[in-house]
Amino acid sequence: MITQRVGKRIKELRHELGISQEELAYRANVHRTYIAGLEVGKRNISIITLEKIVDALGVSLSEFFVFESTL
Amino acid sequence: MITQRVGKRIKELRHELGISQEELAYRANVHRTYIAGLEVGKRNISIITLEKIVDALGVSLSEFFVFESTL
Numbered sequence: 096m097i098t099q100r101v102g103k104r105i106k107e108l109r110h111e112l113g114i115s116q117e118e119l120a121y122r123a124n125v126h127r128t129y130i131a132g133l134e135v136g137k138r139n140i141s142i143i144t145l146e147k148i149v150d151a152l153g154v155s156l157s158e159f160f161v162f163e164s165t166l
Numbered sequence: 167m168i169t170q171r172v173g174k175r176i177k178e179l180r181h182e183l184g185i186s187q188e189e190l191a192y193r194a195n196v197h198r199t200y201i202a203g204l205e206v207g208k209r210n211i212s213i214i215t216l217e218k219i220v221d222a223l224g225v226s227l228s229e230f231f232v233f234e235s236t237l
């Protein structure tokens with residue numbers, strides 16, 4: 096499922112930054128429990144919220160989805 | 167707005183394929199009016215639906231978002 100792959104990628108990038116779910120939630124202006132649900136693939140995130148989280152992780156949407164690339 | 171940039175990108179890729187909104191809707195299994203709303207930036211698309219549309223356009227999510235890359 097794409098929701099699970101997105102969740103794993105968020106967790107991976109968050110770990111690279113060395114920040115907690117709380118800190119990511121704060122930076123992206125979403126609730127901590129929302130980040131927790133996302134990371135386990137339980138949320139069908141919208142593009143507006145995904146952009147906020149990807150910005151908070153310091154990558155572009157293209158970089159975020161590199162793991163999905165078939166190139 | 168990210169919704170408008172996504173809409174423009176969908177329209178651009180659809181034009182490259184030379185297909186109508188109806189044909190894209192059929193291939194992605196969504197309603198034609200949904201594609202129309204998307205292309206003008208009026209829909210906050212979810213990742214599950216975006217994946218279906220991007221698949222129907224024949225690109226990966228990373229390629230889809232190349233226009234957002236800061237690299």
